[in-house]
Amino acid sequence: MNTERIRQPFIEKFPGDLSNNPMQRNTPGVLFATIKPAGFDQPELIAFNEKLSEEIGLGRYEDKDLGFLVGNNLPDNVQTYATAYAGHQFGNWAGQLGDGRAILAGEIINEVGKKTEIQWKGAGATPYSRHADGRAVLRSSVREYLMSEAMYHLGVPTTRALSLAFTGEEVIRDIMYNGNPQLEKGAVVIRTAESFLRFGHFELMSAQKEYKTLQQLTDVAIENYFPEITSSGSQRYRDFFENVCMRTANLMTEWFRVGFVHGVMNTDNMSVLGLTIDYGPYSMMDEYDLNFTPNTTDLPGRRYAFGKQGQISQWNLWQLANALYPLIKDEKFLEDTLNHYGTYFWEAHDQMLCNKFGLDKLLKEDESFFTGWQGLMQELQLDYTLFFNRLENLAPEMDLKEHFKDVSYSVLDEEKTEKLQHFVTTYQARLSLNTISREESLDLMRKTNPKFILRNYLLYQCIEEIGNGNKEMLEKLNSALQNPYEELYPEFSVKRPSDYDNTTGCSTLSCSS
Structure with a gap:
């Protein structure tokens, strides 16, 4: 790996070197703190993403690179740091937060000029750890490593994973927060992204009334990650907010397409680039349920349930709008943009469902068709992914009960089978309105509906x-x-x-x- 190519994208732009006193505390007026990874004496490589390493410009893995993958033996050119941000957690203002167990190595630029940030997760405490140890355990690290790559290959915007390694340490965790802490194997993931900038970075600067730094941060984001924005003045920041809204709506649509439930959509877990970020208590959908949340912390309110992710993303964008108001200073624009967000999201969502069903265009009557399908899915407890796989292979002469029995988490009795038959009849009538061939319809379904999800x-x-x-x-x-x-x-x-x-x-x- 060629770590000599790593550089620091933000350290020269924003104040905030706190390396002389890296204790946990508030850091008003700064966006980052330089901090060294803890270092681990007995690391062991579990997995390395060779394809990603080549793609981003780090090259092939060699045995000597293991130290770098866990934050040891860093090159002289690498100045590691953690960033400060704020956020709303479960609807409540949480104040200053930050990279509590994430430490940035810097930025790689490959041969074609693509920029990628490199970040350890689980490499030790930072000033933003809030009295935690900054470590990560094997289970959470495996979940992030595999799911971020799964989402990438599904075609969902996401951070990605470069490596996964044991640290050689044991870490104490209370997995269900019920007073039963246990020792678990420690691990470190290196994750990558075009940028790890979150809604919370902008919220922090605005809440602290650091408006000059807020403007600098927004300008840096636009210059580096939004090349489509060429306007100036306050229009520049209006265009930025509109772009973030569009990217967020598109991301939510993709989550609904593949059946992904994030589980903890706090504003500090939202990327301004529209990436899936922070893989914690997530889940892919098994049986279809709009009210499903995988996160025990989200019970009983189910704020972040599967069916609410579009609504919550809009709520989070309201908080970003409040943060950007000092730059935009146009309340009506922000309200109109956020009201339009709902319209845009549902149009994109319903078009996505058309693709899943192999329908060539969205018709007015499809709203009732989709509502009926959702009711059927929940009542029969049908598996979201497998249902569409079976739908692709459906033939007129098939026994529906037999064809769908391994897709249901409940017993398909006579009454449920009749309801399934009624839906299939309705679906076939809807297919007859297509202006494309059946083979083109099936091709659309195959490109939209995965055969494999990481359950x-x-x-x-x-x-x-x-x-x-x-x-x-x-x-x-x-x-x-x-x-x-x-x-x-x-x-x-x-x-x-x-x-x-x-x-x-x-x-x-x-x-x-």
Whole structure:
């Protein structure tokens, strides 16, 4: 790996070197603190993303690179740092937050000029750790490494994972916050993104009335990540907000397409670039349920449930609008933009559903069709991914009960089968209104509906195996997630086994997960 190519994109632009006193505390007036990773004496590589490394310009892995992957033996050109941000957590203002267990190495620019930020997660405490240890455990690290790559190959905007390694330490965690802490194996992930800038970075500067730094930060974001914005003055910042809204709406649509539930959509977990960021108590959808949340911390309110993700993203954008108001100073514009967000999102959402059903265009009557389908899915407890896979292979002569029985988490009795038959009849009538051929319709479905999703029970099995020294399932899952629209491993294309219905760390997750 060529780590000599790493440079620091923000350190020269913003004040804030706190390396002489890296204790946890508030840091008003600054956006970052220089901080060294903790360092680990007995690291062990678990996985390395060779393709990504080549793509971003780091090159091939060599044994001597293991130290860098856990934050040891850093080159002289690398000045590591953590950033400060704020946020609304579960709807409440949380004040200053920051990179509590993430430390940035800097930025890589590859041969074609593409910029990528490199960040350790789990490499030690920072001034923003809020009295935590800054470490990460194996289970959360495996979940982030695999799911971020799974989302990338599904075509969902996301951060990505470069490496996964044991630290050689044991870390104490209370997985369900119920007074039962246990020692777990420590691990470090290196994750990458075009940028890790969050809504919370802008919220912090605005809340502290650091308007000059807020403007600098927004200018840097526009110059580096929004080349489509060429305007000046306050229009420049209006265009920035509109772009963030569009990217966020598109991201939410993609989450709905593949059945991803983030679990903790706080404003500090929202990327201004429209990336999926911070993989904690997430889940891919098994049985379809608009009210499903994988996060035990989100109960009983279910603020971040699957069906609310569009609504919550708009609420989060309201908070970003408040933060950017000192630059935009146009309340009506912000209100109009946020009101339009809902319209744009639902249009994109419904067009996405058209693609999943193989419909060539959205018709006025499709709203009732989609509503009826949602009711059927929830009542029959049908698996979201497998349902569409079966729909692709549906033929007139098929026995519906037999065709869909392995897709339902409930028993398909006579009454439920009749309801399924009614839906299929309605669907076939809707297909007849297409102006494209059936083969073109199927092609649209195949491109939109994955055959493989990284379910929580598969992750749970994989984490158990890695903990026992076996990487076979890790390698198999890594192969499957790189080809999610093909059925390479039929054993993975099944509904969640009932054995995992109430398994801690699988069906029930916390922010510690």
